[in-house]
Amino acid sequence: MANEIAKQMLRRGNDQRFFTRWLSGDGIDISTEPGSLSSLSSFFPLVKSLRNWQQSDGDAMLMGSVADDTYDFVHASHYLARMDDPLQALGNWIRICKPGGHLIITAPDEDLYEQGVWPSTFNTDHKWSFTIHKPASWSPRSISLLKLSMHFQDEVEVLKIEKLDAAFKQGEARFDQSSYGLAESAIELVLRKRERAAEAGSAVDSVEATFALATIHHQAGQTDEALEGYKAVLQHQPEHLPALNNLALLLSSEKRERLLRQALSIKQDDPGTLQNLAMLLAESGRFGEAKDMYERALQVLPDDSRVVSALCDVYVVLDELDAAISLLESKAALFSTQDQVYCLLGKYCQAANRIDDALAYLSHALVLNPEHIEAHILRGRLLWKKGDYESGASEIRWVWHAHAPELREQTGLFTDAAGEPIRQDGRTIVLTADGGAGDTLQFARYAKLLNEQGARVILECPDELARVLRGIDGVDEVVGIGQLPATVDARVPMHNLIGAFRTTLSRIPADVPYVHIDAADVARWRERLEPHTGLRVGLYWDDHPKHWRDLRRSVTVEQMLTLPALPGANYFTLRQGLETPVPALIDWSSELNDLADTAALIANLDLVITVDSAIAHLAGALGTPVWLLSRFDAEWVWLDERVDSPWYPNLTLFRQARAGDWAQVLASVSVHLAQWIVARAKPAAESAAVPESAPVPAPALPKAKGQKSKKAASTKKHRARG
Numbered sequence: 001m002a003n004e005i006a007k008q009m010l011r012r013g014n015d016q017r018f019f020t021r022w023l024s025g026d027g028i029d030i031s032t033e034p035g036s037l038s039s040l041s042s043f044f045p046l047v048k049s050l051r052n053w054q055q056s057d058g059d060a061m062l063m064g065s066v067a068d069d070t071y072d073f074v075h076a077s078h079y080l081a082r083m084d085d086p087l088q089a090l091g092n093w094i095r096i097c098k099p100g101g102h103l104i105i106t107a108p109d110e111d112l113y114e115q116g117v118w119p120s121t122f123n124t125d126h127k128w129s130f131t132i133h134k135p136a137s138w139s140p141r142s143i144s145l146l147k148l149s150m151h152f153q154d155e156v157e158v159l160k161i162e163k164l165d166a167a168f169k170q171g172e173a174r175f176d177q178s179s180y181g182l183a184e185s186a187i188e189l190v191l192r193k194r195e196r197a198a199e200a201g202s203a204v205d206s207v208e209a210t211f212a213l214a215t216i217h218h219q220a221g222q223t224d225e226a227l228e229g230y231k232a233v234l235q236h237q238p239e240h241l242p243a244l245n246n247l248a249l250l251l252s253s254e255k256r257e258r259l260l261r262q263a264l265s266i267k268q269d270d271p272g273t274l275q276n277l278a279m280l281l282a283e284s285g286r287f288g289e290a291k292d293m294y295e296r297a298l299q300v301l302p303d304d305s306r307v308v309s310a311l312c313d314v315y316v317v318l319d320e321l322d323a324a325i326s327l328l329e330s331k332a333a334l335f336s337t338q339d340q341v342y343c344l345l346g347k348y349c350q351a352a353n354r355i356d357d358a359l360a361y362l363s364h365a366l367v368l369n370p371e372h373i374e375a376h377i378l379r380g381r382l383l384w385k386k387g388d389y390e391s392g393a394s395e396i397r398w399v400w401h402a403h404a405p406e407l408r409e410q411t412g413l414f415t416d417a418a419g420e421p422i423r424q425d426g427r428t429i430v431l432t433a434d435g436g437a438g439d440t441l442q443f444a445r446y447a448k449l450l451n452e453q454g455a456r457v458i459l460e461c462p463d464e465l466a467r468v469l470r471g472i473d474g475v476d477e478v479v480g481i482g483q484l485p486a487t488v489d490a491r492v493p494m495h496n497l498i499g500a501f502r503t504t505l506s507r508i509p510a511d512v513p514y515v516h517i518d519a520a521d522v523a524r525w526r527e528r529l530e531p532h533t534g535l536r537v538g539l540y541w542d543d544h545p546k547h548w549r550d551l552r553r554s555v556t557v558e559q560m561l562t563l564p565a566l567p568g569a570n571y572f573t574l575r576q577g578l579e580t581p582v583p584a585l586i587d588w589s590s591e592l593n594d595l596a597d598t599a600a601l602i603a604n605l606d607l608v609i610t611v612d613s614a615i616a617h618l619a620g621a622l623g624t625p626v627w628l629l630s631r632f633d634a635e636w637v638w639l640d641e642r643v644d645s646p647w648y649p650n651l652t653l654f655r656q657a658r659a660g661d662w663a664q665v666l667a668s669v670s671v672h673l674a675q676w677i678v679a680r681a682k683p684a685a686e687s688a689a690v691p692e693s694a695p696v697p698a699p700a701l702p703k704a705k706g707q708k709s710k711k712a713a714s715t716k717k718h719r720a721r722g
Contacts, residue, residue: 004077004106005031007184009040011164022102022159022190023047025072030060030093032078032125061089066096074103078186081108081126086143087151087216094155094193103156103191108178109163110139112185115174122176128220132161132187135306140221145189151212152191160190207236211243223250239266245276256280271300275307282310287317305334312348319659321352339369346378351633352659355382355640373398384498385636392636393499399434414450415502425454427489433461433481434493437595438614440465441621442637442647443494445514446501448474460484460491467596468618471516508646513623521600529604532586535569535680537673538602538619539585540610542575555611555629555662557582562666563609568677572605574598574615607676609669613637620648627652627669632659 012018024046029037030053038050051071058065061083074093083089090105097103108114110129113122118139120126129139133146149158164184168177177183214229230247233240241263248259260277263270278293294311301307308331315324325348332341342365349358359382365375380395414422429450433440440461447457451474458477459469466478484491492500501507529536541560557578564571564584573582576589592598599618602608608619611629619626630638630653638645638653645651654665 004178004184004186005037005040007182008077008106009043010182011166011184013043017190018104019044020046022104023073023075025101026070027051027073027075028053028066028071028096030074030076030079032082037075037077061085061092063092063096068095069098070096072098072101074101074105076103076105078106078108080105081123081128081130084127086128087148087213090148091152094152094191097193099193099195101193102159103189103193105189105191106164106184106186107145107189109165109185109187110137110142112163112165112168113176113178114139117174122179130187132163137219142219143216144219145187147212147215149189149191151209154194156191156193158189159192160188162188164188207233207240211240214243215246218246218250226250241267241270241273245272248276253280253284269296269300271297271304271307274300275310278310278314282314282317287314290314291318291320303331303334305331308334312344316348316351321348321659324348325352325357339365339372339375341365342368343372343375343378346375350378350382353633355385358382381636385634385638385640387505387639389498389503389505393496393503396495397499399493399495414453414500417502419502419507421449421453423454424450427454428456428458428485428487430458430460430484430488430491431497432491432493433459433465434495436614437465438617439637440469440494441515441614441617443497444469444472444475445509445621446494446497447472448514449501449509450474451476458484458488464594467594468515468517468599471518471596471599473514473516505646510647510649512621512648512650515599515618515621517596517600517603517622521596522603525601525604528588532570535677536572536604536606537563537569538572538574538605538608538610539563540574540608540612540615542611555666559662559666560609561585562670563673566670566674566677568681569673572601574601574608574610607673609673616651617648620645620651623650625650625652627654627672629662629665629669630655632656632661 023037023044026049027037027047028051031037036052038052041047041050053060060079074097076093080086080089093103093105107130108123108126110131114120114126114129116138118129118141120129128141128143129137130143130145131137133144146158146161149156149161164186166184167182168185169183176185178185210229211233214226214233217223217229218226227247227250230243230250233243234247237243244259244263244266248256248263251259257277257280260273260280263273264277267273274293274297278290278297281287281290281293291311291314294307294314297307298304298311308327312324312328315321315327325345328341328345328348332338332345335341342361346358346362346365349355349361359379362375362379362382365372366379369375376395376398380392380398383389383392383395414424416422431443431447431450435443444459447459450457456476457474458479459472459475460479460481460483461469463480466480469475469478479485497503501509539560541555541557557575561582561584564582571585573585573587573589574592576592578585578587578589581587588601592601595614595618598615599622602615602619602624603622605624608615608624608626609629610616610619610626611631613628613635616626616628626648628638628651632655634640634653634655637647641655643653643655645653654669656662656665658664
């Protein structure tokens with residue numbers, strides 16, 4: 001254990017207040033071992049006597065054997081953290097100090113000493129962690145020394161409060177820095193007891209004391225005690241706004257809202273109440289009301305970065321992206337991390353489909369911080385969305401700087417500068433899934449190229465994808481994450497394959513199908529489908545978003561049911577979890593246990609219509625015609641403004657013209673589906689005709705089973721119109 005008193009002496013030697021004012025007269029030292037102030041008392045010429053408080057003297061929290069107003073100074077080094085009730089301890093230490101005397105107290109700073117871990121691993125005697133003051137703490141037992149001292153504001157004056165971090169080494173791996181050298185990792189508090197203490201027992205003092213104690217209980221997670229304390233405050237002062245706000249935080253959402261609105265009726269522009277109510281409304285999904293409340297809070301606190309951030313989040317949920325961008329631009333100077341602000345502006349512009357603006361913001365973020373991983377990754381995806389695969393590939397590699405540093409250099413290079421394949425004879429190459437199911441299905445096509453170049457190819461993927469990926473052309477083995485054989489020649493993240501093969505728009509390996517499903521599974525579904533004549537259409541919607549950010553990409557079953565109204569086709573649900581049977585849909589989804597089961601069904605369909613990109617990738621890889629309902633801010637793989645895909649010649653995109661407008665998309669899909677149904681009933685020669693008024697190129701009719709699709713010849717950009 002470090003000698004904290006000795007370290008304090010070296011620092012205090014440069015501050016004459018300790019020698020001429022604060023440590024003067026008769027004193028008491030309440031400190032942890034080793035070291036004691038009494039052994040160094042000769043350095044303080046004005047100290048007359050100094051008593052060491054021993055464990056045998058009794059409870060240092062109560063000081064029961066010490067009379068009021070006994071000592072000229074009270075010195076307590078790192079003892080407050082050991083007290084069951086620091087509020088009571090400080091109160092008694094103030095009690096035994098004479099009016100006009102001083103209290104010199106040090107306590108471990110939670111960020112410098114505990115460093116984000118509780119209970120304490122460096123000192124098991126610690127019952128509390130301490131901070132000077134901050135809005136929120138990671139520690140469940142955190143106490144603000146500033147708030148603690150303010151509880152006694154009528155009795156003491158704060159002369160000094162300082163974080164003792166002068167010798168602390170920032171950026172080091174976690175260890176107890178107070179155990180070496182001069183690092184104190186602490187907070188020092190100096191109080192002066194007022195000459196005339198405020199009259200005890202007044203109603204106001206009693207209420208504030210009760211509130212302060214309830215707040216400490218709240219911070220410590222002692223909710224029952226905090227509840228009782230706040231209720232006691234409100235019994236005496238029903239309009240006590242801090243108590244109303246804090247009590248609301250401990251109640252159910254309905255009761256919380258009632259209390260917060262009561263607080264607003266008392267003071268309409270109380271910033272804490274406005275923020276708490278806005279947060280509650282957002283958590284309840286009432287984003288329009290939350291926006292109004294945050295905007296009111298911003299009028300009161302125009303320079304509060306927390307309000308700005310929260311309001312921007314709500315704007316994004318409501319698809320008011322231009323408002324979010326404008327607000328964050330105007331308030332950017334409020335934030336200490338400017339690179340993060342510009343990265344966030346890039347994300348907002350990406351969501352608003354303002355690709356060039358997004359790239360400009362992300363580039364600026366990287367000027368401010370060339371190591372900003374997220375900015376690199378976002379910029380890479382946007383460059384890919386613009387079709388610049390070469391520049392985007394170098395940025396996407398930053399994914400592995402964050403998640404698997406050992407793979408930073410495992411980018412691979414499988415094509416030379418002229419675009420010719422580089423032989424990989426005798427090498428074992430692992431392709432590691434580094435994205436969702438759709439990305440994995442998309443990039444797995446490169447396995448065939450590696451296999452043709454002489455490599456043995458292993459796919460490393462989540463277990464739930466293993467069965468479907470075993471049917472990928474060129475794959476020799478599929479293993480789960482973390483189950484690789486001991487020796488391989490290279491482990492390449494799948495997103496790096498675009499760069500490794502020097503892929504360009506004209507060099508995408510787009511032959512389909514490249515996924516093959518077990519023949520018995522396909523035959524079983526073929527037999528089930530045989531009685532259902534006419535066009536066979538699989539539908540996939542998503543009406544259970546996992547996060548509010550997914551609301552913009554969700555299509556409900558009610559919206560999707562505008563399609564089965566068209567006669568002449570059979571409609572099969574590919575989406576599981578239909579709560580009530582829908583007569584228009586044939587629902588065998590309970591039998592789809594994984595993507596391999598879904599793939600076997602899709603292989604027997606004539607068309608898949610989906611809002612989910614993973615299902616689009618699956619159908620695309622199987623060679624089944626697929627229409628993707630694409631949100632306004634489509635993923636990079638679908639490029640910008642195109643209705644075809646160079647990755648899947650059998651895929652057509654129906655894009656939103658405006659964020660959230662699925663009605664226009666589904667109306668366009670209905671027109672084309674009706675044309676296809678009619679064309680299906682006509683001779684093949686007539687079915688090839690497409691009306692000039694068609695809003696997007698009509699998909700080709702399904703090819704005969706076993707016929708390979710060819711890559712679409714046209715790469716001209718189109719925009720879907722409803």
